[in-house]
Amino acid sequence: MRSLRILIAALAIIAATVTSNAQTADEIIAKHIEAIGGKDAWKKINSLSFDGVLNVQGNEVEISFVQLHGKGMRQDISVQGMSGYQIVTPTHGWTFLPFQGESEVIAMSEEEVKLAQGELDVQGPLLDYREKGHAIELAGTETIGGTECYKLVVTLKSGKKATMFIDSKSYFTVRTNISQKVNGQEQDVETNYGGFEKIPEGVVMARSMTLPYGTMTVSKIEVNKPVDESIFKPAAK
Numbered sequence: 117m118r119s120l121r122i123l124i125a126a127l128a129i130i131a132a133t134v135t136s137n138a139q140t141a142d143e144i145i146a147k148h149i150e151a152i153g154g155k156d157a158w159k160k161i162n163s164l165s166f167d168g169v170l171n172v173q174g175n176e177v178e179i180s181f182v183q184l185h186g187k188g189m190r191q192d193i194s195v196q197g198m199s200g201y202q203i204v205t206p207t208h209g210w211t212f213l214p215f216q217g218e219s220e221v222i223a224m225s226e227e228e229v230k231l232a233q234g235e236l237d238v239q240g241p242l243l244d245y246r247e248k249g250h251a252i253e254l255a256g257t258e259t260i261g262g263t264e265c266y267k268l269v270v271t272l273k274s275g276k277k278a279t280m281f282i283d284s285k286s287y288f289t290v291r292t293n294i295s296q297k298v299n300g301q302e303q304d305v306e307t308n309y310g311g312f313e314k315i316p317e318g319v320v321m322a323r324s325m326t327l328p329y330g331t332m333t334v335s336k337i338e339v340n341k342p343v344d345e346s347i348f349k350p351a352a353k
Contacts, residue, residue, distance in 0.1 A: 141254035144266050144282055145242050151287035153319030158239045161185070161319065166337045172330035179332065185238040188348030203348055204232045210350040221350045231276045231296070241270055241278070249273030257284065260291055260308075288312050288320065315339065 149155055162185045170177040178194040189204045193213070200213040209224030209232055224232070234241060241250055255267040258281060265281035272278070281291040291308050311323035317339045325332045 141252055141268065144254065144268065144287070145245070145252065148282050148287045148289070149243055151320065153314070153317075155243060157318040158243055161238050161317070161339055163340055163343045164238050164338070165341055165343075166334050168325075168332045168334040168336075170327075170330050170332040177330075182343060182347060183236070183238050184343045184345065184348075186236050187345060188343075189232075189235045190347050201350075203350060204229065204235050205348050206233070206236065212350065230274050233274050234272050234276060241272060242268075242280075245270075255279075263290060265290060286312075288322075 149158070152158075163183065165180070165182045168179050168181075170179055172195075175195060180192040182188075182190045187205065189202075191202045193200050193202075193215075195215050198214045200215060200218070201211070202213070203210045204224070207229065209229045210221050211224065212218055212221045237248070241248070242252070245252055250273055251271045253269050255269050258265055258267050260281055264284045266284055268280045268282060270278045270280055277295045279293040280289055282288070283290050289309055291306065293304050293306050295302060295304055306328060308326040309322035309324065310326070311333075312320050313323055314320045315337055319339070321334075321337055323334045325334075
């Protein structure tokens with residue numbers, strides 16, 4: 117009987133731990149959203165654009181990024197006198213990257229378009245994640261640069277996976293690891309964020325993003341700027 121009581125108590129502890137972890141993941145997400153401006157402020161954002169410069173081995177890469185919630189994303193890239201772009205819509209996607217040897221516009225495959233759908237979410241994957249069809253689990257904590265972070269494993273509706281590291285004090289996202297194809301090969305792309313700033317619209321955004329190949333500094337951020345949807349076609353300039 118004593119063994120049975122011990123077993124029942126152990127099972128109760130396990131069940132409580134699982135429940136606690138699920139609640140804690142949601143609490144972390146709620147605190148994160150509050151820290152970056154709150155749900156109401158983010159819900160008001162329909163478009164986002166920014167300009168920045170990425171320093172790669174002494175070369176400056178100019179980047180212009182436009183995102184229209186649920187409708188399209190366009191990233192224009194200029195380096196060493198060459199200009200290219202990437203476009204994603206709910207049904208199609210294209211790349212034209214002459215500095216990577218592309219001499220013509222290349223259409224993305226169906227699978228690539230599906231995996232890129234997260235790029236159309238201006239408000240980010242954590243806000244209303246269940247309604248969006250994503251799954252999130254708390255995978256403990258990890259120390260990054262001396263900062264304790266919560267580790268959230270995010271599985272997007274598309275099947276794409278990302279790991280997000282949330283500062284346990286500020287609740288800002290300080291790092292993401294995203295599995296994606298780079299030059300045709302599956303890789304984990306790590307991005308570290310810094311220079312957090314609250315913009316006039318009341319939301320907090322990072323001004324600095326460090327990728328494996330360089331650091332990008334954002335010079336201009338615009339929220340809810342009118343977007344001509346024709347830019348989400350490969351012929352648009």
